[in-house]
Amino acid sequence: MTLLQASTLVVGSPPAAADQPTxxxxxxxxxxxxxxxxxxxxxxxxxxxxxxxxxxxxxxxxxxxxxxxxxxxxxxxxxxxxxxxxxxxxxxxxxxxxxxxxxxxxxxxxxxxxxxxxxxxxxxxxxxxxxxxxxxxxxxxxxxxxxxxxxxxxxxxxxxxxxxxxxxxxxxxxxxxxxxxxxxxxxxxxxxxxxxxxxxxxxxxxxxxxxxxxxxxxxxxxxxxxxxxxxxxxxxxxxxxxxxxxxxxxxxxxxxxxxxxxxxxxxxxxxxxxxxxxxxxxxxxxxxxxxxxxxxxxxxxxxxxxxxxxxxxxxxxxxxxxxxxxxxxxxxxxxxxxxxxxxxxxxxxxxWSRPTTSPVGWWRLDDWWNAGTAGGVATDASGRGQHATVTGPALGAPGRTPAASAFLGDGGSTQAKTTAAVLNTANSFTVSAWVSMSTRGQDKVVVSQDGATLSTVRLGYDAATDRWIFTVRDTNGTPVSVVSSAAPTLGTWTHLTGVWNKGWGRLLLYVDGKWQLQQATEIGALAAAGPAPDALRIGRSQTGDAWSGAITDVRAYDRAVPDAEVAQLADPVVGRWTFSGDPGDESWFMRDAWPREIDGCKQDPKVCNDNSVLHLTADRHGAGYSALALTGNHILDVRPTGLFADRSYTVSAWVKLGSKAADGVLMSQPLGDFNAFALKYQKSNDSWVFKGSSTSIGSPSAPIGQWTHLAAVWNAGWGRMQLYVNGVLTAQSGATTNVASTPGMTIGVSAEGGRLVGALDDLALYQRVLTPAEITALAQP
CATH class of the missing domain: 3.20.20.80 (Glycosidases)
Structure with a gap:
């Protein structure tokens, strides 16, 4: 805080507004x-x-x-x-x-x-x-x-x-x-x-x-x-x-x-x-x-x-x-x-009032806790105060991005437990979570809620069928379950959602936002759920079945969440900037971005820390102040880091090139004085370029003055880089490896320079390989 300036300026009284509350x-x-x-x-x-x-x-x-x-x-x-x-x-x-x-x-x-x-x-x-x-x-x-x-x-x-x-x-x-x-x-x-x-x-x-x-x-x-x-x-x-x-x-x-x-x-x-x-x-x-x-x-x-x-x-x-x-x-x-x-x-x-559609419990599980240290509190982000006490060294584990940690279940003692019931099983409810399972071999519970002696609600993994499973006990204590259509992939982040729709009398299970459709005559019919008067647990059930692997973003709702909303919960995006009036990250990870002015800055001109005005312009649909305008002197500095650059990822953006006088970077992550990756325009061959830490690939000629969609994909499993322009694969190349980056991400310039002149919109980050169909959907005008 800097002290207020002293002044003896006398100003007039405000307009009278006696009828308005203060x-x-x-x-x-x-x-x-x-x-x-x-x-x-x-x-x-x-x-x-x-x-x-x-x-x-x-x-x-x-x-x-x-x-x-x-x-x-x-x-x-x-x-x-x-x-x-x-x-x-x-x-x-x-x-x-x-x-x-x-x-x-x-x-x-x-x-x-x-x-x-x-x-x-x-x-x-x-x-x-x-x-x-x-x-x-x-x-x-x-x-x-x-x-x-x-x-x-x-x-x-x-x-x-x-x-x-x-x-x-x-x-x-x-x-x-x-x-x-x-x-x-x-x-x-x-x-x-x-x-x-x-x-x-x-x-x-x-x-x-x-x-x-x-x-x-x-x-x-x-x-x-x-x-x-x-x-x-x-x-x-x-x-x-x-x-x-x-x-x-x-x-x-x-x-x-x-x-x-x-x-x-x-x-x-x-x-x-x-x-x-x-x-x-x-x-x-x-x-x-x-x-x-x-x-x-x-x-x-x-x-x-x-x-x-x-x-x-x-x-x-x-x-x-x-x-x-x-x-x-x-x-x-x-x-x-x-x-x-x-x-x-x-x-x-x-x-202002709290939205009626908001969760009744929301544990992000990215709490600031030293990895390997037992204890801690899993903060309830719903505003309902249902914080969960953590047992064992579960918090602080690597999460879906370098910026966010996760809960790591050890298959034994670890769990997070609330002090009271969260779900009211007398009515419709929903539970969801992002999970990455590390081992098979035994039943594993992601989230549960206690009944009298057994968990009434369980979302997790069933070893007998090798499937994801959602189970709710009826009023007689009999378990009713629905399972996934495919087996889990170990070590892969997967989104699970379990819904009990009281009006339908049905259980529903979604994997990565997709309903695991069951025949009406099969299991899943449930007239009424049994009582679950006690605590909600993350990472195990009332009697065991401890989770092995990572968990994050656990949510509980007192309603049956519809298909479209489930798909939103399962959106794999880990960073999204639409620039609709501000530079905030609209994804779950909630990063802010700061406008920086490069020229005349007393600090490192590559990533300057002076304050600057956010420049906005019309987006590709003509809506004003809905896209980022870059003059060659302004950038956005994002903290903390967006992606694990040494793992599979996809970056996507709309760009309108305003000048070809020099290289221009859409986005990058630094690696010292170089880049872990950069997506940019390259003047020397007049092309769009996706540059990794060791390999670059480029597209045909880049147009000026028109909106273009770019998507860059690094497939770590295949060792392959791909560049899509307007939804069409235009370049690909093998790469033995890409390396992790140092903290931070920059929009509009890279660690190697390259100030973009033009406009950007709808930047998105994904910590996985998007399919061609998903990229085509992003590239729709």
């Missing part, structure tokens, strides 16, 4: 709080600012007033609480909560403190004592008045480790024992709890809003703190977002921390847009604000609040030295008029 009222009605960072200076000087804050906010966060450098700039004088006293009094007079920000931060420390520590005048023990007294003084003064504190702010580096460098590692280097950089964090939370036993204590961080290295580092840190008995109550996700963000992984990431028993909150939300943003960019900004609110509502009551970092563009930290060409990041313009973002937030708080 954001505060709307949020409270949904069981969460809505708040904002505020400035005591502006509350005192600006009537419009003060009135809006008093009416619209249920939670106030002092911007700088509680920061140590603001409270005690002089060592010779004690803390000056004038501003904090006035701000807390304002909140109390308006019935508002206060989140204290922040007790421990490496930035904006008193200059006397950093000077004397650097000079050795203040040693480690003296610094710890000053830190303790600071926390006791501040928290103790506002005991029972400030209801929550950001006890520690931004302790992590971008790679997920604790800050220990000379520039930002002040606390770990000077107030922690050697080899124990977490000590200052533990101390801060314990001291805060002693000063106010009833306040909620948070750790606040930025850059953890998706499955980043920092998010995973934060997760590991929090697990350590909980294991050490540290009184931490919640995690704040700052969520400073660019307008191009989709917040793709925010809900999933926050849910992981909620599954640890913590509160979560969005604490510093703003959505920056380019200076002089147009109406389309403000509309995109509104969508991001709305998505943030939906995320919190979907997680409530674990998610307690949405707090913006400022509410008017008249008093915002944008533009800043970090983001000099960005601004207009808040809900109101500089004249206090509501922007589309305000209306979007209001609409979501007014009307």
């Amino acid at each position: 954001l505060r009222q709307l949020a409270q009605a949904r069981g969460i709080a809505f708040g904002s960072a505020v400035s005591q200076q502006q509350l005192a000087a600006d009537t419009g600012y003060r009135d809006w804050a008093g009416a619209q906010l249920g939670l106030l966060v002092p911007e700088t007033e509680f920061i140590w450098g603001h409270l005690q700039p002089s060592q010779l004088q004690g803390p000056n609480f004038d501003d904090t006293d006035q701000l807390v009094a304002f909140a109390e007079s308006h019935g508002q909560q206060v989140r204290g920000h922040t007790l421990t931060w490496h930035t904006d420390l008193p200059s006397w403190l950093t000077r004397d520590v650097a000079a050795g005048v203040i040693g480690p023990e003296a610094l710890k004592d000053l830190h303790r007294r600071h926390i006791e003084s501040v928290v103790g003064r506002y005991r029972n008045r400030v209801s929550m504190w950001n006890v520690v702010n931004e302790p992590l580096a971008e790679n997920g480790s604790l800050r220990t460098d000379a520039k930002t590692g002040f606390w770990a280097l000077n107030a922690s024992a050697p080899g124990d950089p977490q000590e200052y964090i533990r101390n801060a939370f314990h001291w805060a709890r002693e000063a106010d036993p009833d306040a909620k204590l948070y750790l606040n961080e930025y850059g953890a809003e998706w499955g980043s290295a920092k998010a995973r580092g934060l997760y590991n840190l929090v697990k350590d703190l909980i294991a050490a008995g540290v009184p931490i109550d919640g995690i704040g996700f700052q969520t400073h977002a660019p307008v191009s963000s989709r917040l793709s992984g925010l809900e999933d990431t926050m849910r992981r921390f909620a599954a640890l028993g913590l509160e979560v909150a969005i604490t510093e939300l703003d959505v920056r847009v380019p200076m002089l943003a147009d109406s389309d960019e403000l509309a995109q900004q509104a969508e991001v604000y709305g998505q943030a609110a939906k995320t919190c509502l979907s997680l409530a009551p674990a998610c307690t609040s949405v707090t913006t970092w400022g509410f008017t563009d008249a008093h915002s930290w944008y533009p800043s030295s970090e983001f000099p060409s960005w601004g207009a990041a808040t809900l109101l313009d500089a004249s206090m008029n509501p922007k589309p973002a305000y209306h979007a937030l209001s609409a979501v708080l007014s009307s």
Whole structure:
């Protein structure tokens, strides 16, 4: 977080809207709080600012007033609480909560403190004592008045480790024992709890809003703190977002921390847009604000609040030295008029509800757990709170992509078990999962739900028939089953779905989205399912039959999922970017992609980390802002990696070439300074090229100015590369091997250069060989 710019600009009051509920009222009605960072200076000087804050906010966060450098700039004088006293009094007079920000931060420390520590005048023990007294003084003064504190702010580096460098590692280097950089964090939370036993204590961080290295580092840190008995109550996700963000992984990431028993909150939300943003960019900004609110509502009551970092563009930290060409990041313009973002937030708080078609249990099983380590929690992503306790070293195993782990059953002790029933077997229900079986030889259960003594519901493998099987016991306890038409293929990811349709009185089994059709006179007829009042299990049944192999994406529904929806669940895509207003991955894996500007970047020009505007254009159907426009100076950086490049895969994309002046890459995965693979236009022979780590194949001449579909296939089993253009196989070649890539995927350039000029749409990744028929279907205009 960068501090808000100080300003004495006085703005007008917002238009009267007495007949409309406030954001505060709307949020409270949904069981969460809505708040904002505020400035005591502006509350005192600006009537419009003060009135809006008093009416619209249920939670106030002092911007700088509680920061140590603001409270005690002089060592010779004690803390000056004038501003904090006035701000807390304002909140109390308006019935508002206060989140204290922040007790421990490496930035904006008193200059006397950093000077004397650097000079050795203040040693480690003296610094710890000053830190303790600071926390006791501040928290103790506002005991029972400030209801929550950001006890520690931004302790992590971008790679997920604790800050220990000379520039930002002040606390770990000077107030922690050697080899124990977490000590200052533990101390801060314990001291805060002693000063106010009833306040909620948070750790606040930025850059953890998706499955980043920092998010995973934060997760590991929090697990350590909980294991050490540290009184931490919640995690704040700052969520400073660019307008191009989709917040793709925010809900999933926050849910992981909620599954640890913590509160979560969005604490510093703003959505920056380019200076002089147009109406389309403000509309995109509104969508991001709305998505943030939906995320919190979907997680409530674990998610307690949405707090913006400022509410008017008249008093915002944008533009800043970090983001000099960005601004207009808040809900109101500089004249206090509501922007589309305000209306979007209001609409979501007014009307959002959980879709009735959503699962009643959803275990992704990609939980952040060290492979080979026993225990853990399988997070329920449905929002119903049915988290499953894991037995044995099951979590953290390789999943369907390098970016996602899976549950690995050992055929013996491993399982994940909920504390209560998930399926109501008195009505129609569905269970589904992606599985990869490693051995035959005995019955194996993917998912089950307990009855009185035996599992009433079982989806898995039947050794006697060597088939996938779905079994439900009737009201007499008699098992009724349906089996697949073909035997499983070991070591291959397969999607299974079992449906009991009460209206039909039938069991249905689907394999890879295809109904395993049975004759009406055969097994499968079931008048009524027996009771299953106890836990749902993943990886075994009530009496055994432990799974051998990997499991991921287990879902349970309280309805009979129809054929078309089953096919969607079984979609083999592992990455999809349609660019319909944002660069988010629309597949199950939910990667965000970041626009980058290459020229003028201070960092590596191949994959630059400067922020940039997302450029969109019309797609092949003529729909505006539905395809990615690339100028040769802009790329998209995708984290984490898309594919196992050393295993079979298919990549697919629509491209409209805008220039043949140089090579142009559609997508690539890096391998150091080279590529594990790249799909591109090659100027030297005017052709489309699929380049692996050791072999390249090319097509005939590439057209310019027209939409073309490309699909590149690597068949690891056959050692063969293939390139399809508009659904037609145009080139193929043998290749002995392709090698794995380093983390990341890039759209619009490769590690070897080649900036594409033109447009891209409907990029898709598959971790398997698509059939010619499937590729032909993708190539339909």
